[in-house]
Amino acid sequence: MRMREVTARKPTESAFAAPVGPSRLGRTGPFRRKRVARRHRGGEGAVSPESSGDGAMVPARGARRAASQGRRSRHRRRSYTVRVVARALHLVRHGEVYNPAGVIYGRLPGFRLSDRGREMAAMTARALADLPVTRLVASPLLRTQQSAQPIAEIFDLEVEQDERVIESANRFEGRVSSGAALFSDPKDWPLFRNPLVPTWGEPYRAIVVRMREAIREVFATTDSGDAVIVSHQLPIWMVHRSVLGKPLPHDPRRRRCALSSVTTFERRDGRIVETAYSDPAAPLLAEAVDRGAA
Helix, strand or coil: CCEEEEECCCCCHHHHCCCCCHHHHCCCCHHHHHHHHHHHHCCCCCEEEEECCCCCEEECHHHHHHHHHHHHHHHHCCEEEEECCCCEEEEEECCCECCCCCCCCCCCCCCCECHHHHHHHHHHHHHCCCCCEEEEEECCCHHHHHHHHHHHHHHCCCCEECHHHCCCCECCCCCCCCHHHHHCCHHHHHHHCCCCCCCCECCHHHHHHHHHHHHHHHHHHCCCCEEEEEECHHHHHHHHHHHCCCCCCCCHHHCCCCCCCEEEEEEECCEEEEEEEECCCHHHHCCCCCCCCC
């Protein structure tokens, strides 16, 4: 990791000066004259009648103070290092998936991008082209790996795989039915006993923990520039809600995380904050099919 060498400057005297007010300037008469006289008597090189214990004379108060300030000044000039980390992090959702049967694919392998999905991924990559992207991470699933490829080609980067940014687990993976049809089988009703968790899939809180852990690590280990993580709708939406301090349970139909969208985060004062959202593939969204996600 590159380290930037910075030499600390000695602060000006005004930065440490005591405030000037009546308590400092209002002292007159014999008391003030006595202090001034004492200061003249105890200048540099003066000695005090105090003994060090072995008969030797020790420096007077003024000389000791000057020596002490000299030691502190030398201490302040010591060098230290400042680590430069990623400027911003962009969470990118994958493009449209080829899923003519409408299967709830979740983490199932083999679900690739459709032709429109590839075009979406290319549009998002072009939208990021002017940014200083130096790091690219993606979920190990096929659709996210394919969505990351155009970004990798533009910036000449390798795609790192991270299991922590994968799609959420779902008990209904592999089924064709969706929506209200999922409630038709009484055997599945126990799965809906607590939608606040939810009990039919990976807990929202667990998604937040793994996603934010991955984000913090990418921020901390990326030397400079921007980082991109290609992930999935629900994990990205959970990061959004947790960063904004909103309750994690939500209506899936109201997620603001379209196909090939970009949600941007930065670190400010040690906190992760959301700073932007965009839909680079907006012209293709009207005809796109977005179903099968968790």
